[in-house]
Every structure is written in structure tokens, then in C-alpha cells.
Amino acid sequence: MIELSNISKEVLEAGTRIPILNRINLSIHRGEFVSIMGPSGSGKSSLMNILGSLDVPTSGDYLFEGTNIQRLGGKQLADFRNQRLGFVFQSFMLIPRLSVKDNVEVPLLYSTYNKKERKRRIKEALEQVGMIHKAKEPIINLSGGQKQKIAIARAIINDPDLLLIDEPSGNLDAASxxxxxxxxxxxxxxxxxxxxxxxxxxxxxIGKRILILKNGEWFKPEKGEQ
Ligand SMILES: Nc1ncnc2c1ncn2[C@@H]1O[C@H](COP(=O)(O)OP(=O)(O)O)[C@@H](O)[C@H]1O
Ligand SMILES: [Mg+2]
Incomplete structure (x- = not known):
């Protein structure tokens, strides 16, 4: 499904090139559950932004089901993100004053589904995260754990192929x-x-495959080292 080859990312800061990702290779098959671990600052979010086509690498190739993502134009890229990807972030990124169902509906605003189909999708997504009973509640009335469930419902509303999840529990208590x-x-x-x-x-x-990122590179622990 995904093939990253030699992905590097640098940023310019006061005329100096700062390396963030260094020649990252990664293959992910359809249906996999891959966890990427690493200390703060190791490049995890930068890599996610590239996978999510929210940022472009300085060099290297990103193939998604054989399509080179860097070659997509603005509209194609927006459709790719909207239809194929679902995003879940630590900070939820919900619209606080809107209701749960209106937040979950946001990715459908660009679609041509009729009202009935939208309703069906909202219901199904909220049922999958066990939050249908909160459909009419404004986001501001929800706990952190409930907000993250709504963010997940929003991420799956277009039935995406790939879910990209960045530090999902950073703002949650143990039970949530x-x-x-x-x-x-x-x-x-x-x-x-x-x-x-x-x-x-x-x-x-909880991932079926765990990778470790350190200083923008894959890290292979030696035997006995964690
Ligand atoms: N746009 C940017 N400009 C400058 N430095 C950046 C930028 N984006 C990320 N960084 C730096 O790159 C490193 C990796 O960041 P990030 O991908 O957010 O790491 P992580 O998610 O693993 O904590 C950090 O040192 C961060 O400060
Ligand atoms: Mg991060």
C-alpha cells in the first residue's frame, strides 16, 4: 500500500540546513497496524505529515498504491486526503461550539452524498466509537476521552483506507x-x-509491528538493549 524510499526532510533555520528525517525507507501492506515509537523530537510527526501528504519531503519518493503522491496536483491531493486518509491527532482538532454530529460531518462537506446517506454515515461512525448517545451534544461538554472518540468517528466517516494517528493518548487519562x-x-x-x-x-x-525512530533514522536495538 505504502512505499517510502529514501525520504529525507530538512528545514532551513537562519540559513542553516537542519536535518529532520534522514533517508527513511518504509513499506506498509494493506491491513497492517504499524506503531512508530521514538523520543520527543525524533521526527515522528514530521514523518506522519509526509505520510498524510500534509508536507513534502526534501528528497525521496512516496508511493501510495503505486501512485507517486508528489506528482498529484492540488485538487487531486485534497481528494486523496479526504477519501483515502483519516487523521487523528493528540489535540483532537474539533470545532468546540459545534455539536458532535456536525463535527463528524465535516469531511463529508466536500462530498455529493445526499442528506440520508450523510445521516447514515454519521450514525455508523458514531456507533463504531460508542458515542451515538452524544450526537447532539456540543463538543465543549465532552471529556478528553470522549473528544478523541469523536475525532476518530470523524476520521472514519469517509471509510478511508489508511488511518494516521499521532500521539492519540497524550491528553487522555488511563481509562480513556x-x-x-x-x-x-x-x-x-x-x-x-x-x-x-x-x-x-x-x-x-497495540501495533502488530513496532518501529523505532531516533534522530530522524530507524533505530535497531541491539540484543538485550531496549
Ligand atoms: N518546520 C520546522 N522548523 C524547524 N524545526 C522543525 C520543524 N519541524 C520539525 N522541526 C524539528 O524537527 C525535529 C522533529 O520534530 P517532530 O517531527 O515534531 O518530532 P516528534 O513528533 O518525534 O516529537 C524536532 O527537533 C523539531 O524541533
Ligand atoms: Mg510529534
């Missing part, structure tokens, strides 16, 4: 964290491909 991780596992069981980045070992462990 457990519930949110269960939702990710059930989505993966239903066939969603997942890439999850976290600095939290407990969270990373």
Missing part, C-alpha cells in the same frame, strides 16, 4: 486511553490499515 486503544484495534480488525506514532510504549504495543 484504554478505550481509545480498543477502538483502534477493532478498526484494524475490520480491515483499516493503521500507522500510529507515539512516545508511549504502552500505546505502541
Amino acid at each position: 486511553k484504554e478505550e481509545v486503544l480498543e477502538i483502534f484495534l477493532s478498526l484494524n480488525d475490520r480491515g483499516k490499515t493503521i500507522v500510529l506514532v507515539t512516545h508511549d510504549q504502552e500505546v505502541a504495543r
Whole structure:
């Protein structure tokens, strides 16, 4: 599904080139659940932004089902993100004063579905995260764990192929964290491909494959070293 080859990212700061990712290779098959771990500042979010086509690498290639993502134009790229990808962030990125259902509907605003189909999708997405009873509640009335579930419902509303999840539990208490991780596992069981980045070992462990990023490069622990 995904093939990253020699992906590097540099940023310019006061005329100096700062390396953030260094020749990253990564293959992900459809249906996989990959966790990427690494300390703060190791480049996890930068890599996610490239996978999400929210940022472009300085060099290297990103193929998604054989399509070179860097060659897509603005409209094609927007459609790719909207139809094929779902995003979940630490900070939820919800619209506080809107209701749960209006937040979940946001990715459908660009679609041609009729009202009935929208309603069906909103209901199904909210049921999958166990939040249908909060459909009419404004976001500001929800706890952190509830907000993250709504963010997940929004991420799956277009039935994306790939879920990109960045530090999902950073703002959650232990019980909500457990519930949110269960939702990710059930989505993966239903066939969603997942890439999850976290600095939290407990969270990373739910992935079926765990990779470690350090200083913008893959890190291979020696035997006995963690
Ligand atoms: N646009 C940018 N300009 C300058 N430095 C950046 C930029 N984006 C990321 N960085 C730096 O790159 C490193 C990796 O950042 P990030 O990908 O956010 O790491 P992580 O998500 O693993 O904490 C950090 O040192 C960060 O400060
Ligand atoms: Mg990060």
C-alpha cells in the first residue's frame, strides 16, 4: 500500500540546513497496524505529515498504491486526503461550539452524498466509537476521552483506507486511553490499515509491528538493549 524510499526532510533555520528525517525507507501492506515509537523530537510527526501528504519531503519518493503522491496536483491531493486518509491527532482538532454530529460531518462537506446517506454515515461512525448517545451534544461538554472518540468517528466517516494517528493518548487519562486503544484495534480488525506514532510504549504495543525512530533514522536495538 505504502512505499517510502529514501525520504529525507530538512528545514532551513537562519540559513542553516537542519536535518529532520534522514533517508527513511518504509513499506506498509494493506491491513497492517504499524506503531512508530521514538523520543520527543525524533521526527515522528514530521514523518506522519509526509505520510498524510500534509508536507513534502526534501528528497525521496512516496508511493501510495503505486501512485507517486508528489506528482498529484492540488485538487487531486485534497481528494486523496479526504477519501483515502483519516487523521487523528493528540489535540483532537474539533470545532468546540459545534455539536458532535456536525463535527463528524465535516469531511463529508466536500462530498455529493445526499442528506440520508450523510445521516447514515454519521450514525455508523458514531456507533463504531460508542458515542451515538452524544450526537447532539456540543463538543465543549465532552471529556478528553470522549473528544478523541469523536475525532476518530470523524476520521472514519469517509471509510478511508489508511488511518494516521499521532500521539492519540497524550491528553487522555488511563481509562480513556484504554478505550481509545480498543477502538483502534477493532478498526484494524475490520480491515483499516493503521500507522500510529507515539512516545508511549504502552500505546505502541497495540501495533502488530513496532518501529523505532531516533534522530530522524530507524533505530535497531541491539540484543538485550531496549
Ligand atoms: N518546520 C520546522 N522548523 C524547524 N524545526 C522543525 C520543524 N519541524 C520539525 N522541526 C524539528 O524537527 C525535529 C522533529 O520534530 P517532530 O517531527 O515534531 O518530532 P516528534 O513528533 O518525534 O516529537 C524536532 O527537533 C523539531 O524541533
Ligand atoms: Mg510529534
